[in-house]
Amino acid sequence: MLKIGVIGCGYWGPNLIRNFINLKDAQVKTASDLSENRLKHMNRLYPSLAVTVDYKDIINDPEIDAVVIATPVSTHYELAVEAIKAGKHVFCEKPLTSKVDEGIKLVSLADKAGKTLMVGHTFVYTAAVNKVRDLIKSGELGDVYYISTSRVNLGLFQDDINVVWDLAPHDVSIMNYILESRPVSVSAVGYSYIQPKIQDVAFVTLRYPGSILANLQVSWLNPNKIRATTVVGSRKMLVYDDISSLEKIRIYDKGVDVIPHYDTFGEFQLSYRYGDISIPKLDDAEPLKIECQHFLDCINGKTPRSGGKHGLEVLLALDAIDRSMAANGAEIKIEYPESLA
Numbered sequence: 001m002l003k004i005g006v007i008g009c010g011y012w013g014p015n016l017i018r019n020f021i022n023l024k025d026a027q028v029k030t031a032s033d034l035s036e037n038r039l040k041h042m043n044r045l046y047p048s049l050a051v052t053v054d055y056k057d058i059i060n061d062p063e064i065d066a067v068v069i070a071t072p073v074s075t076h077y078e079l080a081v082e083a084i085k086a087g088k089h090v091f092c093e094k095p096l097t098s099k100v101d102e103g104i105k106l107v108s109l110a111d112k113a114g115k116t117l118m119v120g121h122t123f124v125y126t127a128a129v130n131k132v133r134d135l136i137k138s139g140e141l142g143d144v145y146y147i148s149t150s151r152v153n154l155g156l157f158q159d160d161i162n163v164v165w166d167l168a169p170h171d172v173s174i175m176n177y178i179l180e181s182r183p184v185s186v187s188a189v190g191y192s193y194i195q196p197k198i199q200d201v202a203f204v205t206l207r208y209p210g211s212i213l214a215n216l217q218v219s220w221l222n223p224n225k226i227r228a229t230t231v232v233g234s235r236k237m238l239v240y241d242d243i244s245s246l247e248k249i250r251i252y253d254k255g256v257d258v259i260p261h262y263d264t265f266g267e268f269q270l271s272y273r274y275g276d277i278s279i280p281k282l283d284d285a286e287p288l289k290i291e292c293q294h295f296l297d298c299i300n301g302k303t304p305r306s307g308g309k310h311g312l313e314v315l316l317a318l319d320a321i322d323r324s325m326a327a328n329g330a331e332i333k334i335e336y337p338e339s340l341a
């Protein structure tokens with residue numbers, strides 16, 4: 001039975017507490033938040049949970065094996081460092097840290113300490129994203145040409161991070177995972193329409209090895225909530241709509257073939273294929289439950305699907321997106337440190 005302490009009981013922390021509490025191999029011993037009201041709320045839900053406004057009560061508790069961090073990103077680094085130095089395994093919400101150098105130091109610290117460091121990139125634990133990955137891996141889509149995603153809605157405006165750091169961690173994590181690759185460069189434009197100097201809309205293009213393009217739109221300023229990803233391959237195409245409850249993935253047997261031509265003018269001939277549309281059945285287990293169980297399994301020896309290195313690769317892309325936006329969309333090459341070779 002692993003004992004867990006959770007720091008941060010705002011919007012997301014309670015989801016993690018609920019899932020860990022429901023796992024048979026874990027006990028959530030203590031929860032911490034700066035707000036007494038949030039702690040009272042947690043105690044109403046779980047009367048046996050110890051609560052504290054001082055997160056150090058968790059860090060310094062020798063009975064606690066692992067610390068879950070669900071606080072604002074600017075606090076992740078220091079909390080995670082303290083927890084690892086105190087000998088705890090760490091599950092840290094996404095994005096891992098707010099700066100690349102902090103991410104590098106944290107990953108190295110966890111490695112040296114031999115502690116599990118996992119990042120809450122929840123989408124890599126969803127059935128839909130794993131199905132897309134399987135379809136790519138099995139060759140069913142053919143060679144992937146490009147991916148485009150929209151993650152847009154009205155709000156929630158953040159005042160400490162821009163829309164890229166809020167929403168794009170999901171897309172970069174998903175794309176790196178389904179392509180089993182990482183971007184080599186990025187070009188991005190973003191604007192701050194509502195809050196000064198905090199971009200609320202960004203259009204980002206990532207270039208992956210093998211001429212794969214990925215485009216993502218992230219916005220807090222859109223009338224509709226859209227969570228859509230299109231993957232276009234040489235054999236088939238698919239649309240993954242995360243809002244849809246029953247038809248999250250539609251696979252289109254559509255494509256364009258170049259017809260071999262023998263005429264004297266050497267005209268380029270194309271044939272368009274319009275085949276069936278299929279909708280795979282997906283497991284409906286809660287991704288967060290799978291993610292929390294995976295964290296426990298990793299403490300017991302498994303390799304994290306979204307470990308510190310995955311989290312750090314996401315940070316490097318986010319940082320490059322920021323730099324490209326600052327340079328009016330210039331292409332920025334992403335340099336990966338040796339530890340990620």
Ligand SMILES: NC(=O)c1ccc[n+]([C@@H]2O[C@H](COP(=O)([O-])OP(=O)(O)OC[C@H]3O[C@@H](n4cnc5c(N)ncnc54)[C@H](O)[C@@H]3O)[C@@H](O)[C@H]2O)c1
Binds near residue numbers: 007034069073122
């Ligand atoms: N994986 C996902 O899908 C997902 C979804 C939402 C949020 N998140 C992530 O979860 C984290 C938290 O986001 P949120 O929306 O819950 O934020 P939030 O602002 O609603 O909650 C954060 C809480 O942390 C508390 N806190 C801050 N510093 C603390 C400290 N030193 N000790 C104890 N408590 C402290 C605050 O009082 C607040 O209640 C962020 O990293 C965010 O990116 C992940």
